[in-house]
Amino acid sequence: MSLSDIQSAIENKEATLGSVHLIAVSKVQPVERVIDVLKQGHRVFGENKVQEAAGKWPDLREQFSGVELHLIGPLQTNKTRQAMQLFDVIHTLDRPKLARTIARISTETGACPRLFIQVNTGEEPQKAGILPADTDAFITECRALGLQIEGLMCIPPADEEPSLHFALLAKIAARNNLPELSMGMSSDFERAIAQGATYVRVGSAIFGERNYS
């Protein structure tokens, strides 16, 4: 597939649904591939590591204007300040300590990225995210700290039908008046859109397989 294939697959779905934003997940990809997608006019990208993003995006932002960068991987508290400088949107707010740190730094600097809360819909011990049963209280806690939460994000368990997880995330968002849903990857973004995704995070279907070696 290519960037334009993914864009038309999204547009086909959008005819009947709301607007869906495509985050091109560029983690691990060679920078030439990223530049190729930038040259096609795409500007919304996702990275899962602060260090890796810091190594490539400041240069790319100088070459291409209007880039919007999304953090979609876990954020260590000691990297919060750097992440808040690098990223326009953080999808992985997942614990009270991180919420307090973001609130403190944004009060100090007067700037705060857009925020999504990650929900561990599959209640997997190895996965980050707030448990579904704790999410309403965590949203309230974040709002009390002055944080403006835009939406929720999830990564369904690899071996389960993702639509059930997408539907659960949509339900929690709706009852908390959160308009945005970050869900769906290369293998399931069309199912996520059917459940109300407003941001899909697509990597390998756009850039090709990641080579970790």
Ligand SMILES: *Cc1c(COP(=O)(O)O)cnc(C)c1O
């Ligand atoms: C890597 C990653 C993606 C993209 O995965 P693909 O299967 O390559 O589309 C999406 N979301 C998160 C959180 C990721 O870490």
